[in-house]
Every structure is written in structure tokens, then in C-alpha cells.
Amino acid sequence: MxxxxxxxxxxxxxxxxxxxxxxQPAVTRVARINRDAFRVLISTMLSLRTKDEVTSAASRRLFALAATPQNMLRLSERQIAKTIFPVGFYRTKAANIRTVCKQLVNQFGSRVPSSIDTLITFKGVGRKTANLVVTLGYGKPGxxxxxxxxxxxxxxxxxxxxxxxxxxxxxxxxxxxxxxxxxxxxxxxxxxxxxxxxxxxxxxxxxxxxxxxxxxxxxx
Ligand code: SF4
Missing domain, CATH: 1.10.1670.10 (Helix-hairpin-Helix base-excision DNA repair enzymes (C-terminal))
Structure with missing residues (x-):
């Protein structure tokens, strides 16, 4: 009400x-530097249950190694986990990041979808993350x-x-x-x-x- x-x-x-x-919040800063839906998606996945400073630093380290779904898939789950440590649930997040990147490459031509309904079908992506991707990544209402x-x-x-x-x-x-x-x-x-x-x-x-x-x- x-x-x-x-x-x-x-x-x-x-x-x-x-x-x-x-x-500004970590994911907002990522989007300001580079309005890129992929970076917004991955940073938001990293940010769940994690302090802002830790998210920012982990995002920077990870994007220095890979900033596209294809490049991310060149990293092993272990490498991703090591790079994003100490974000909360870093092992689960590393596995989810690889799963999401595989889906992006195989089903979406490496492009992050701009629809909330599609985004929430991805592993580890809930409404919060999906809304942030469409707003900060695409400037669409959410x-x-x-x-x-x-x-x-x-x-x-x-x-x-x-x-x-x-x-x-x-x-x-x-x-x-x-x-x-x-x-x-x-x-x-x-x-x-x-x-x-x-x-x-x-x-x-x-x-x-x-x-x-x-x-x-x-x-x-
Ligand atoms: S700090 Fe929060 S709860 Fe307190 S007055 Fe401000 S908005 Fe209201």
C-alpha cells in the first residue's frame, strides 16, 4: 500500500x-565508466551479498582479464573464482558466470538480452539483477x-x-x-x-x- x-x-x-x-554504488560506477550490459550483468552478479568496495575491486580484476562472454569462457571456473575472491559465494558465482556466458554465446549471439523476462531465466540472475541490466545497461525503464x-x-x-x-x-x-x-x-x-x-x-x-x-x- x-x-x-x-x-x-x-x-x-x-x-x-x-x-x-x-x-556512488559499485555497479553504478561500472555503468558510468562503460555502459555495457555485460559488465553491468557480471558486476551485479558479483555484488550479491558482497560489500561495495570488494565488488568494485573484483569487477576491475575480472574485466582486466575478460570483458566479453567469449573471453570469459577462455578462463576456467577456478581462475574466475581466484580472480573474484573474496566476494561472497565466489565459487558459486564463478560457476554461474561461466554458465551465463555459455548461454550468451550459444543462444544469444554473445549479446546480453534486454528483456527482464529473458534475463531471469539465467542461472544466478534474479529480478534485481535483471532490472539493473535493463536500466543501467540499456537505459530502459525498470x-x-x-x-x-x-x-x-x-x-x-x-x-x-x-x-x-x-x-x-x-x-x-x-x-x-x-x-x-x-x-x-x-x-x-x-x-x-x-x-x-x-x-x-x-x-x-x-x-x-x-x-x-x-x-x-x-x-x-
Ligand atoms: S534516516 Fe531513514 S528512517 Fe530516518 S528519517 Fe531518514 S529516511 Fe526516515
């Missing part, structure tokens, strides 16, 4: 101003809902949902379309620096006058 009172445009204007002071977006939208009272997937569909109904592609980058940076998971910085948060602070029991 959507909050009737949250002035979303005003709130996002504030978030946009605040975020300018902070470092809303990538990760743990930050899910948490913040619920704290604001903008949605009332139990899972990121439900949040995505609630946002698709309510969020002005002009914000879809940048929503994730904005809220990830905001969630890493201000509206953090445990004990958010409500005392200096400029969004506070508009925020319902749902389920925020402890803040600083």
Missing part, C-alpha cells in the same frame, strides 16, 4: 542533493529493488510490503516513471550513508519531516 502523504518528488529531490556528497530500496520505501511508508519483489511491483504502480532508472542508485547511496539498516541517522536526515519511520525502533 502506498502512503498518501509522502511527497515523493520532493523527497527524491532531497535524496538526489544528499547523494551528490557520497560515493526498477531494481534490492535490500536498500525495499527497506527505505517501507520506512518512508511509501509501500507496505514484505518482500523486495512485492516492493518492485508496488513501485511499478506508483513511482513516477521519470525516476525508475535512477531510483536504485539514489536509494542505495542513501541507504549506505544515511538510512542505514541498523540505527539509521534520523537526527540529521533531511527526509525526516516526510518520513513515517515505520518500524524504526532505534536511530542515531
Amino acid at each position: 502506498r502512503s498518501a502523504t509522502l511527497p515523493i518528488r520532493k523527497v527524491l529531490r532531497i535524496v538526489e542533493e544528499e547523494v551528490g556528497r557520497w560515493r 526498477i531494481c529493488v534490492d535490500t536498500h530500496v525495499h527497506r527505505i520505501c517501507n520506512r518512508w511508508g511509501y509501500v507496505r510490503t514484505r518482500t523486495p519483489e512485492k516492493t518492485e511491483f508496488a513501485l511499478r504502480r506508483t513511482l513516477p516513471r521519470s525516476y525508475w532508472t535512477r531510483f536504485n542508485s539514489l536509494l542505495v547511496a542513501f541507504g549506505q550513508n544515511c538510512c542505514i539498516p541498523v540505527s539509521p541517522h534520523c537526527s540529521w536526515c533531511r527526509v525526516k519531516p516526510y518520513c513515517a519511520r515505520v518500524e524504526v525502533k532505534k536511530s542515531r
